[in-house]
Amino acid sequence: xxxxxxxxxxxxxxxxxxxxxxxxxxxxxxxxxxxxxxxxxxxxxxxxxxxxxxxxxxxxxxxxxxxxxxxxxxxxxxxxxxxxxxxxxxxxxxxxxxxxxxxxxxxxxxxxxxxxxxxxxxxxxxxxxxxxxxxxxxxxxxxxxxx
Numbered sequence: 124x125x126x127x128x129x130x131x132x133x134x135x136x137x138x139x140x141x142x143x144x145x146x147x148x149x150x151x152x153x154x155x156x157x158x159x160x161x162x163x164x165x166x167x168x169x170x171x172x173x174x175x176x177x178x179x180x181x182x183x184x185x186x187x188x189x190x191x192x193x194x195x196x197x198x199x200x201x202x203x204x205x206x207x208x209x210x211x212x213x214x215x216x217x218x219x220x221x222x223x224x225x226x227x228x229x230x231x232x233x234x235x236x237x238x239x240x241x242x243x244x245x246x247x248x249x250x251x252x253x254x255x256x257x258x259x260x261x262x263x264x265x266x267x268x269x270x
Contacts, residue, residue, distance in 0.1 A: 126159045127159075127182065129151060129154050129155065130151070130154075132154035132157055132229065133147060133150040133151045133153070133154040134150075135180075135182055135202070135229070136150045136153060136154060136157075136180070136229075137150055138202045139180060139202045139203070139204065140202075140203075140249055140253075141180075141204055141246055141249050141250070142246065144245040144249075145243060145245065145246070149242075149243070153239065156231070156235055157229045157230065157231060158229070158230045158231075159182075159227060159228070159229060159230070160179075160227075160228045160230055161225075161226070161227055161228075162184075162222045162225070162226045162228065163222065163225055164222050164223065164224050164225050165221070165222060166221070166222050167219060167220065167221050167222075168186060168206075168220040168221065168222065168226075168228065169206070169216050169219070169220050170216065170219045171189075171190075171191050171215075171216055171217065171218055171219045172215045172216060173215060173216045174215055174216075175206065175209030175210050175213075175214070175215065175216055175233070176210075176232065176233065177206060177210075177230040177231065177232060177233075178204065178206050178207050178210055178230065178231045178232075178233070178235075178236045179204060179205050179206045179220070179228045179229070179230055180202075180203075180204045180228065180229040180230075180231075181199055181200060181201050181202065181203055181204070181205075181226065181227075181228060182201065182226075182227040182228065182229050183201060183225070183226060183227040184201070184222060184223070184224040184225055184226030184227065184228075185198050185199065185200050185201075185222075185223040185224050185226070186198065186199040186200075186205065186220050186221065186222060186223065186226065187220070187221045187222075187223045188205065188218050188219070188220055189218060189219045189220075189221060190218060190219075191218075191219075193219070196218060198223065199220075205220060206220070207236065207250065210233040210236055210237075211236075211237075211250075
């Protein structure tokens, strides 16, 4: 498959909740830094306990999110993202991501993701909103989150 053009990548980013409030100029600059990864149905994007190095945005396809026993926790679809938790916390992956279909994923490194968060308050707020939706209680004595 052919990689999307720069403008196609920027427009794809614009369709995501994470980047929907960003100006096209910002997205074009970001699109220049994005790498693409193709995965066939059934392949693992990453597995639990694996060291985290990339953040993922689904351009095409669906990703199954599974726990340590292989039980499904959910599905990530087109225009959604995953993998940011481990990059932000600097810890190993806490779930497995496996392709339910053939997938095209856009990727950012930890440094690129953190630079985007630092540069864009709307991206930072969207990430916080996503966490607030799934976090029921934060353990105030530690850094763990309970859902």
